[in-house]
Amino acid sequence: MVINRDVLNFFEMHDIDFKELALNDNSRISSTKELNKIIADYGIHDSEKDEEVSVADIIGYNFFENQNKNIFYAINDFFKSNGSRYQQRSIELLNYSSDEIMNKLGPSFKEQPICIEELPGNKYLISSNGLHRYMILRIHFLKESNGLDKDSKEYMELKTKYKIPVRLKKVNLIKTYANYLLSSHPELGFNLKLELNDNYEHTGKVILELNNKQYILDTDELIDYLNDVLINTQDPKYFDLIKMYSERYESFKTFINNNFAYVLRNDKGAKAK
Amino acid sequence: MIEYLKPLDEIKEILNLERSNIVILVKKDLNIIGLGKINLNSLDGYLLIEKSYRGNGYGKDLLYQLIDEAKKIGLEHMYISCSNDDYIIKKIVLEVKGVHISTNNNEVKYIIPLNK
Structure with missing residues (x-):
């Protein structure tokens, strides 16, 4: 060179x-x-x-x-x-x-x-x-x-x-990993955005869009919503990817274990968190 | 010599650009080397500078021109999206106080307030 x-x-x-x-x-x-x-x-x-x-x-x-x-x-x-x-x-x-x-x-x-x-x-x-x-x-x-x-x-x-x-x-790891799980969902076309106030500042909440509807969620509500989505999702490839990324990234594994541990225990959908 | 031109509606049609959009062309000497536009339905902005002309501040000047035009017609904000590893656009967006609103599949979207 x-x-x-x-x-x-x-x-x-x-x-x-x-x-x-x-x-x-x-x-x-x-x-x-x-x-x-x-x-x-x-x-x-x-x-x-x-x-x-x-x-x-x-x-x-x-x-x-x-x-x-x-x-x-x-x-x-x-x-x-x-x-x-x-x-x-x-x-x-x-x-x-x-x-x-x-x-x-x-x-x-x-x-x-x-x-x-x-x-x-x-x-x-x-x-x-x-x-x-x-x-x-x-x-x-x-x-x-x-x-x-x-x-x-x-x-x-x-x-x-x-x-x-x-x-x-x-x-923000919680919002980032939730964004990944929702945006890459195999069946539902989610779109996640940050909510802003009138001064264009982040409020701390997110706006989740699905089928022309919007849901404004705080972090706990986002996790609860995601839990329902994961329980009702069956696509094995989707969960294989989650497991693969959990092996690759420690922080993602911690996020999944803290919130949706059943996904990594291979009994996905059997239990709510 | 560099010029930032607002094409007539007839030219927009030839270039397959909607009449209702804000469009600015970047002309250097006799060549069109860039294009900026704002879709007035979605408020999504778009910037493109031909690769060999990047790094000379044309993209930044283009964004400022788009912002001026958007303000003239009373828009309160506009959006700009770029790849998450597009350092140059992100740097320009930071200068105009863009606020991050989403990231999806490596595309980052910012809202640029125009009334501040």
Whole structure:
């Protein structure tokens, strides 16, 4: 792969051995789809808050046009002085050393918060703003943390050094998994939406649409409704998929066990919850 | 040179676009490189920029143009849907205060308030 001149200069200027560092597992960019396909396809995010999260824990992003899964090569698509406006606009970030970058970026964290989403297991991904800043911060972090034991004091100090203010969108697992079970139902054409008030703010309830009727449900009512749906559903392929995803994703298994344990006990429909 | 054009109804028909929709074409030099529209029945908005022209802010400008046109005719809100891994559209929607309302089969839908 050809690395562009701007990125090569960046690696040279900051003494980053990108070929060596690219071999490290941490250089791999994760996406929601890889980590949890249900959340990628049916994720409901109904709250956000400002928090501090270390770049060490932000392990990727969702950007379908960028196919390169290694950050040391993917950066090539984000910085290019003769490229598109998107590739040119943050080019100055390449000049900042790891010692000065946090200070240089400080004001931008408030003015244009980096937006991330949280996935189960304290995993974070860039969701909708801050990709250029993330790329540079993450590469500096990976260079500095190379060879450190993750339980060491030095690694912990580094994690703290790379803590940044972010706007964190939280995935609501109950609504997400309910959305999956309803939207993928084999017989009934459910559509689930978040209810908004007059100021376009989430109320906490959902609107469930079926056969041109709408039902407004809180979380408990949603679970009760879903329980009735599952009890009255017979399609074995539908339940095989639920079991498969339960094996694959611990948080989904917990959701099913907490609410519809009979589905995994193979006596689906025999008992209400 | 980039231009954002509102086609006449006759042109909309040639392009197979409903007369009643808000439609804006993006023209660069002599080429049409993008299209934005709002279906006035469903209020669903749609943005498309040809791949080789993406990353230059045309999609963002196009959405702002659509929003202006929607406000002119008194719409209170509109919707935009995109793939959940379409980082660029999600970033633009965030800038115009879009609010997430649903996700289905990897398609995310936002409502964009127009009266704020």
